[in-house]
Amino acid sequence: MRRTGVTETRVVGVVDRREQSVQGANQADEAVTALYGAHYRSLVRLATLLLHDVGAAEEVVQDSFVAMHSGWRRLRDPDRAAAYLRQAVVNRSRSRLRHGKVVERHPVAPPPDVPSAEHTAMAAVERAEVLRALRALSPRQREAVVLRYYADLSEAQIAEAMGISAGAVKSHASRGLAALRIVLEQT
Amino acid sequence: MTLPPPERSSRDVERRLADILLAEADTVVPSGEGLTRIRERIDRRRNRLRWLRPTLAVSTAAALGVGGVLALNLTHGTTDTLRSDHQRPAIGGPSPTSVPSLPSSPSASPSPAPTPAGRPAVALPPYPAWPFTSIRQVRAWQAQGGPAHQPQLLDPGTTATAFADFLAVPGLRVLDVADEPGGGGKAVTLGRQMADGAVHGVTVVHVARYGAGAGTPWVVTRAGAYHLKITSPGLAAALSSPVSVAAEVDGVHHSIGFALWRRTQATALAGPTYAMGGAAAGPRTTLSYTLPKAAAGMVVASEQSAAGDGILALAMVPVRLSAASGAPGGPVARPAKNGDVDGDGQEDQAAIEPGTSGGSTLVVGLSAGGEQRISLATDASAKPRIIGIEDADRDGYGEIFVVVGHGAATELTEVVRLVDGGLRLVTQSGSPLRLVSGGSATHLDSWGCTAGSLFTWSGRSADGVNYPGTQSTLRFSGSTVTTVSTKDVTVDATHPAPSGCGLLQY
Numbered sequence: 006m007r008r009t010g011v012t013e014t015r016v017v018g019v020v021d022r023r024e025q026s027v028q029g030a031n032q033a034d035e036a037v038t039a040l041y042g043a044h045y046r047s048l049v050r051l052a053t054l055l056l057h058d059v060g061a062a063e064e065v066v067q068d069s070f071v072a073m074h075s076g077w078r079r080l081r082d083p084d085r086a087a088a089y090l091r092q093a094v095v096n097r098s099r100s101r102l103r104h105g106k107v108v109e110r111h112p113v114a115p116p117p118d119v120p121s122a123e124h125t126a127m128a129a130v131e132r133a134e135v136l137r138a139l140r141a142l143s144p145r146q147r148e149a150v151v152l153r154y155y156a157d158l159s160e161a162q163i164a165e166a167m168g169i170s171a172g173a174v175k176s177h178a179s180r181g182l183a184a185l186r187i188v189l190e191q192t
Numbered sequence: 193m194t195l196p197p198p199e200r201s202s203r204d205v206e207r208r209l210a211d212i213l214l215a216e217a218d219t220v221v222p223s224g225e226g227l228t229r230i231r232e233r234i235d236r237r238r239n240r241l242r243w244l245r246p247t248l249a250v251s252t253a254a255a256l257g258v259g260g261v262l263a264l265n266l267t268h269g270t271t272d273t274l275r276s277d278h279q280r281p282a283i284g285g286p287s288p289t290s291v292p293s294l295p296s297s298p299s300a301s302p303s304p305a306p307t308p309a310g311r312p313a314v315a316l317p318p319y320p321a322w323p324f325t326s327i328r329q330v331r332a333w334q335a336q337g338g339p340a341h342q343p344q345l346l347d348p349g350t351t352a353t354a355f356a357d358f359l360a361v362p363g364l365r366v367l368d369v370a371d372e373p374g375g376g377g378k379a380v381t382l383g384r385q386m387a388d389g390a391v392h393g394v395t396v397v398h399v400a401r402y403g404a405g406a407g408t409p410w411v412v413t414r415a416g417a418y419h420l421k422i423t424s425p426g427l428a429a430a431l432s433s434p435v436s437v438a439a440e441v442d443g444v445h446h447s448i449g450f451a452l453w454r455r456t457q458a459t460a461l462a463g464p465t466y467a468m469g470g471a472a473a474g475p476r477t478t479l480s481y482t483l484p485k486a487a488a489g490m491v492v493a494s495e496q497s498a499a500g501d502g503i504l505a506l507a508m509v510p511v512r513l514s515a516a517s518g519a520p521g522g523p524v525a526r527p528a529k530n531g532d533v534d535g536d537g538q539e540d541q542a543a544i545e546p547g548t549s550g551g552s553t554l555v556v557g558l559s560a561g562g563e564q565r566i567s568l569a570t571d572a573s574a575k576p577r578i579i580g581i582e583d584a585d586r587d588g589y590g591e592i593f594v595v596v597g598h599g600a601a602t603e604l605t606e607v608v609r610l611v612d613g614g615l616r617l618v619t620q621s622g623s624p625l626r627l628v629s630g631g632s633a634t635h636l637d638s639w640g641c642t643a644g645s646l647f648t649w650s651g652r653s654a655d656g657v658n659y660p661g662t663q664s665t666l667r668f669s670g671s672t673v674t675t676v677s678t679k680d681v682t683v684d685a686t687h688p689a690p691s692g693c694g695l696l697q698y
Contacts, residue, residue, distance in 0.1 A: 034234075037227075037230060037231075037234070038227070041226065041227045041230065045222060045226050045227070046222055047217075049220060049222045049226075050217035050218075050220045051217075053217070053220045054213060054216065054217060059220055059222075062220070063222060063223060063226060066226070067226060067229050067230050067233070070226075070230045071230060071233045071234055074230075074234050075234075096418065096419055100419060103504070131212070132212050132215060132216065135209065135212050136212070136216060145392070150209070151213065154206065154209045154210040154213050155210070155213035155214060155217055157210075168393065168418045169367075169368075169393065170367075170368050173367070182205075182206070182209070185209060186205050189205050189208055189209060190205065
């Protein structure tokens with residue numbers, strides 16, 4: 006009878022894990038739906054600013070959702086899922102850029118042709134210049150600038166999303182801003 | 193504000209930048225199919241998992257004989273109890289009458305029992321991996337004045353960089369040293385400046401103090417990168433050759449080099465073998481090694497930059513390697529068949545990837561799976577090419593002959609062979625062996641193989657007709673050759689220069 010105790014425990018282990026994983030899967034499904042509604046669009050926009058390619062940006066964000074779903078049980082605090090997603094999007098965008106996968110298949114649409122006051126035309130020129138300068142930044146500088154000025158994150162949040170220290174965020178952001186400032190002050 | 197300031201204020205610049213980014217972002221409208229795509233991919237993934245899970249349950253059940261019934265009983269009404277206590281043997285669940293026949297089945301032993309992976313990892317103590325794996329080694333080091341000779345091991349940061357140097361990943365610097373949660377360990381982030389000019393993290397080396405007393409050194413316990421994790425083998429797994437290794441890579445198409453290292457030797461025991469991750473699974477491969485006795489080892493995974501910019505990410509888990517004699521089965525034939533690098537009787541594929549500046553990579557796709565690569569210094573003007581793969585020394589493993597450069601009227605060939613599971617460039621007296629062929633009115637060179645030996649011949653001529661020269665016979669030992677004998681051979685109109693090696697044409 007002692008020996009059977011061991012085998013039973015083993016079976017218990019299997020059943021127990023299956024049970025847990027079914028529960029986890031349901032929670033993860035619900036979380037994906039909820040987080041999609043709340044964050045998908047803004048994450049795609051964030052990734053587009055990093056990648057300059059809407060199609061690639063959508064893929065990166067979808068990848069991140071799938072990864073979050075499969076890693077759901079490892080997420081220690083589900084309330085932090087949004088931060089996890091942001092981190093995944095930044096990281097995947099960077100890795101995509103690094104491997105040169107982005108070939109501008111779906112370039113961002115040019116700003117719509119608004120009936121032109123001279124002011125609007127100037128603004129469009131300036132925007133194009135700034136975006137061009139943004140693309141010329143190093144990936145880290147671009148990330149720091151976009152997370153700060155578009156996503157409006159705190160230094161600590163940016164550090165987390167980029168996986169670097171707050172000090173490094175500061176230096177990337179200030180160097181990035183300095184490069185953009187030249188363009189911003191010229192126009 | 194009546195007058196605008198002559199220069200835009202800092203805040204103004206920042207606000208306008210934010211406005212521009214917001215305006216740009218507003219033009220981006222996602223396709224609207226995102227959620228559907230995500231759900232499809234999750235479902236596909238889940239279906240793959242469903243394939244696996246019942247297999248585990250069923251094979252366990254099959255091993256138990258009547259286990260299926262047992263499992264069913266357990267799922268009824270006992271889940272709460274089960275979740276609260278993993279070890280509880282489900283009292284009152286199964287009928288005792290179903291039990292006695294179970295363990296007598298001989299097939300019970302090889303059933304895939306649940307692995308310890310399910311247990312919380314936090315309970316594991318850190319496993320010392322490098323440079324010490326036992327407290328005895330630490331004491332010996334301390335007794336022999338180690339703290340004075342190797343003060344770098346007294347600091348977490350320099351211990352981490354010394355470890356990277358040991359693995360031949362030089363040029364990394366400490367970007368960050370952070371406390372590990374719950375313990376005295378440190379996580380040291382190492383990185384370097386990359387092609388884009390920015391400094392990127394390459395690896396996080398986990399170090400812990402090991403030993404006691406003055407001069408207690410730090411040891412590396414494992415390493416990982418933000419987007420590269422070794423998923424198999426697990427921490428401190430006991431392994432025997434051949435070893436299956438796998439990694440998880442965040443990103444799309446990474447080629448990951450896997451290698452086995454020993455604590456004591458600054459060259460890899462096996463590998464690196466390169467593998468790409470598919471859409472579904474991460475990169476994985478198998479490494480074979482030869483080891484006279486069991487040793488502490490490390491599985492190392494690294495991501496090479498596609499731009500030839502060095503290593504982008506590095507991960508390591510400590511393992512135990514059991515003794516292994518010879519490659520599995522050894523070579524199937526001596527000499528190896530033409531084209532067979534790894535001695536399994538199957539032709540392997542070799543190709544040259546031209547590099548950007550004065551270097552190329554020889555890539556060998558092994559018939560058994562996996563990819564090996566080695567960098568070769570090639571002349572910028574030369575078009576490197578592979579002449580062929582021939583077992584010059586008849587040891588059962590083919591040598592790869594690669595033309596790497598040209599002289600005025602000569603061609604230079606280098607030799608690459610598999611040594612301890614990894615590609616190595618063959619050297620003679622410390623520099624790459626360069627086989628020369630061709631010549632002019634004043635000199636002539638050739639090489640070839642005969643009777644299980646590689647040879648070179650070199651002659652000089654005063655009249656452009658007769659070339660008195662010397663033929664040297666070379667013997668391989670691992671990745672080196674030494675000259676074992678020489679003889680005088682004169683080449684003239686009726687005696688051509690000695691050359692030829694199996695099917696090789698040069």
